[in-house]
Amino acid sequence: MKNKNVSRRTFLKALGLGGAGVLLPGTVQAARQGEELATLLDLSRCIGCGECVYACRESNEYKFPRPEKPFPPMFPKRVKVADWSERRDVDDRLTPYNWLFIQSAEVEHGGNVHEVNIPRRCMHCQNPPCANLCPWGACSREANGIVRINDDVCLGGSKCKNVCPWDIPQRQTGVGLYRKLLPRFAGNGVMYKCDRCFQRVAEGVVPACIEVCPENVQTIGPRAAVVKKAHALAESMNGYVYGEHENGGTNTLYVSPVPFEKLDAAIQKGPGRPGLQPVPNMMEDEENLAMASVLAPVAGVAAGVLGIGAKLIRENEDEE
C-alpha cells in the first residue's frame, strides 16, 4: 500500500540529532511505496540499557491484552490457560506484554572476552510460516515486511508459535474473538508479538525501539541496502551476520563481532527466550510444491487430450 504521507521529515521528526544515521538512503521512498523494509542491529554498539524495551512497551501499550476474568473453563482440561496479566512487568523474556527483551552473553573469541547484548523480538521473516500456516487468516505479512497478528481475529490457537523457528508469539488467555464463539471448545485467547510499530511506520515514523536507542544500534532501510550495510559492517569488524538467510531470509539482520554459534551457546534459552541457531527455510518444500501445482493442470489437460485421442482412434477402428 502506498503512503503519500511519508516524507524524510516525518521519518526524522521524532529523531534527535544524529538520528538520520538510523535511516539508510532510499528508506523514505521505499516506505512511501510500501516496499520491503528491514532493520539492522549492530550488536557491537548495544550496551543493554533497556531503553528500547521501555519504548516498545510505551508505544504498544494500547495494543496489550485486557483479559476478562474469570477465564472460561477450558475443554478438555489439557488445554492450559496462559495468563500474563498479573506479571506484566516481566522484561527478561517475551510475553504478551513484553515484545522485546535483551539477551546478554559473555563470549570468548579471538583471545578476547566480549560482552554482547542482543535485543530480541520478532524477526519479521520474508516468507513467514506463522502467517502462511495460520488457518484463520489472523496473521499476515505486509508488503513493507511487517508480519502482524490481527488481535481482533486471532483465536489464540498458538499454531504460529509452534511453527515459528524462534517460538516468538506469546499467548494471553481471556481476550479476543474466541470468547464470542465457542470459548470452552475452540481457541484460547490471542497471540502477541512485535509488529514493528506498524502504526508509526504508516505515519512515516520509525519504530519506537529504533527511535529511542541512545547508541543508534538499529538501522532501518530497504532490505537490499540493509543487507549491503550488514556485510560492510561485518567486514569492518571481522564479524558475522545473522538473519540474512535464516528461515529463507528475515527482515531483522544482526551483526556481531563474535560467531552466532558461540552466542547461541552462551545465551539463556527457553520459553520466550529464542536461540540464535541456524534455521533452514521452513517453507522451502511448500515453495517447490506450489510450482508442482502449476504443472499439475497441464498434466491433467494432457491426460484428457490423450484420453480423447485414444477414444477417437478406437471409435474410428470400430467404424472401419
Next chain:
Amino acid sequence: MKNRTPVTRWFDRVFVVCCSVLAISGLAQMPIFKRYYIADIPGLGWLADFYFTHKTHYIFAAFLLALLAQVLVLWFFRWRTDLKLSGGGMLRVGLLAGIVFTGILRMIKNQPGMSFSPGMTMIVDWAHLGLVLLLGVTAVILAMVKRRAYATWKK
C-alpha cells in the same frame, strides 16, 4: 451405466481419496487434533504435525488440480454434447471452483515476496474454509437423497 457420468472407477476412487485427504489435512491446519486427543491415537500423531499436513495438503491439491483439468477437457471436447449438469452437480462444481480459486490464492500468498493485506488474507482463508464446509454438507445431503450424479444423460 446411464445414471453414471462416464468417468472410470479408478478416477472416482482417486477423486474420493484426494478430497478425503484434502479435507483431513485441511482440518489439521487448525490446532484441534492434538487438543482433542485424536493425534494421541497411535498412528495418528502426524495429524498434529502442521508442516507435514500442510505439505500433504499441497501434494493432494496438485492431484486434484490434475483431475479437474482432465475432467474439464473431457467435458468441453467430448461429454458436453451428451451430458448435462444436474442441479446438485452445478452446485458442487461452483463450490469446487470457489475452493480451488481460494486455494490457489492461498498458494500464491505463501510464495516468497507475495503479500496480501490482512483483510484480504482473512477473506481468502475464511472463504476457503467456508466453501469446504458447504461442499461437505452439500455432498452429504445429496448422498442421503440419492442424487449424487454430477451430470445426467441428455434424452
